Amino acid sequence: MRIGFNPKKDKQQLPNDFFHQVVIPVYIPNQEGYFKDTFTILQYCLESLFRTSHSKTFITVVNNGSCKEVVDYLQKLFNENKIHEIVHTSNIGYVNAMLKGIVGHKFPLMTTADADVMFLNNWQLESYRIFEAFPKTGAICPSPSPKMLKFYSYNVYWDKFLSQKMIFSPTKNPNALKAFAKSVGNESLYKQCHLDQSLTIENKKAKAVVGAGHYVVTYNGRIFDELKKKHTDFVLGGGSDDLLDKPVVEKGYWRLSTEDNFTYHMGNVVEPWMENCLKGLDDQSQMELFCPKLKPIKEFKIFNRIKRLFFLKVLSRKPIWQFFLQYKGLTKQTAKEY
Numbered sequence: 001m002r003i004g005f006n007p008k009k010d011k012q013q014l015p016n017d018f019f020h021q022v023v024i025p026v027y028i029p030n031q032e033g034y035f036k037d038t039f040t041i042l043q044y045c046l047e048s049l050f051r052t053s054h055s056k057t058f059i060t061v062v063n064n065g066s067c068k069e070v071v072d073y074l075q076k077l078f079n080e081n082k083i084h085e086i087v088h089t090s091n092i093g094y095v096n097a098m099l100k101g102i103v104g105h106k107f108p109l110m111t112t113a114d115a116d117v118m119f120l121n122n123w124q125l126e127s128y129r130i131f132e133a134f135p136k137t138g139a140i141c142p143s144p145s146p147k148m149l150k151f152y153s154y155n156v157y158w159d160k161f162l163s164q165k166m167i168f169s170p171t172k173n174p175n176a177l178k179a180f181a182k183s184v185g186n187e188s189l190y191k192q193c194h195l196d197q198s199l200t201i202e203n204k205k206a207k208a209v210v211g212a213g214h215y216v217v218t219y220n221g222r223i224f225d226e227l228k229k230k231h232t233d234f235v236l237g238g239g240s241d242d243l244l245d246k247p248v249v250e251k252g253y254w255r256l257s258t259e260d261n262f263t264y265h266m267g268n269v270v271e272p273w274m275e276n277c278l279k280g281l282d283d284q285s286q287m288e289l290f291c292p293k294l295k296p297i298k299e300f301k302i303f304n305r306i307k308r309l310f311f312l313k314v315l316s317r318k319p320i321w322q323f324f325l326q327y328k329g330l331t332k333q334t335a336k337e338y
Contacts, residue, residue: 054286207259
C-alpha cells in the first residue's frame with residue numbers, strides 16, 4: 001500500500017550546467033584473444049576524454065555486458081565523479097546500447113563514440129566552430145574521411161550544388177588518414193587521390209569536409225527529439241548504424257567533418273604511440289566553452305524525398321557524378337579514381 005504523498009510528484013527537474021553529452025558503449029566480456037588489450041584501450045579512451053572535455057560535458061558510459069574488472073573500473077570512475085552516468089545491461093548490441101545512453105536526456109549537443117577513440121585537444125572547440133559557421137550542420141565527425149562524401153550527404157549537394165564555396169581542397173592531414181586506415185587493418189583504404197584532396201565547404205567563419213563517418217560523431221541534439229526507430233535486431237552492422245545517421249538528413253541537416261583531425265581510432269591492439277599521445281594532451285577540463293547557437297530548421301518530408309531521389313537517381317549516376325567531381329575541381333582522371 002501507499003501512505004502519504006510523494007514530495008517529488010509534479011516537481012520540475014532542476015536545470016544543470018551541462019550542455020554536451022558524450023555516450024560511449026563498452027563491451028569487453030573478457031581479456032582474452034580479440035579483447036586482450038581492449039581494457040587498456042578503454043582506459044586510454046576515457047582518460048583522453050577527461051583531459052580534453054570542458055566541465056560542462058556530461059559523460060555517459062553504457063556497460064554492454066562487460067567483465068567484472070571493467071565494471072569495477074567504471075564504478076570507480078563514477079564514484080570519483082569523472083563519469084556522470086553508468087547504464088548496465090547485458091550485451092544488447094552496439095546501437096541499442098548507444099540508444100540506452102541517449103534516451104532520458106535532452107542536451108543541445110550529443111556525441112556518440114566507440115570505446116577505442118583517442119580524443120585530442122580542441123575536438124569540441126573545432127566542432128563548435130562548424131556548428132556556428134554552418135547553421136544547417138546536424139552532425140560533425142572530428143576525424144575527416146574523404147570517402148564519406150556520399151554517405152547521407154544529399155542535403156549539402158542540394159543546397160550547395162552550384163556554389164563555388166564547395167570545392168576540392170588539399171587534404172589537411174593525410175597522415176591521420178593513413179593512421180585510420182592502419183587502425184582498421186586496411187592500409188590501402190585511401191587512394192592517393194583521397195590523401196591529396198577532399199571535398200570541402202567554407203565561408204568567412206570556417207571550413208569543413210563534406211560528409212562524416214560514425215565511429216565518433218557530435219550531433220545537434222534536435223536530431224534525437226523524435227526517433228522513428230529505437231531498436232535494431234543486429235548486434236553490430238546490418239544497417240543498424242542508420243538509426244543514428246539517417247535522421248540527420250531526414251530532418252534537413254548536413255553531415256560534415258572538421259578539416260583537420262581531432263580524434264584517433266585505436267582499434268583493439270595497444271601500440272606505443274597511444275600512451276605517448278595521451279601524455280602529450282593538455283588538460284582542458286577547466287576550459288570554458290559556450291554552447292554554439294543551434295538554429296532549428298524546418299524540413300518537409302516530400303521535399304526531403306525529392307532531394308534524396310535527385311541524389312540517388314541523378315547525381316549518383318557514374319557519368320554525372322564524375323562530371324560533378326570535375327566541376328568541383330578534380331581532373332578527369334582523378335574523378336574516375338575518386
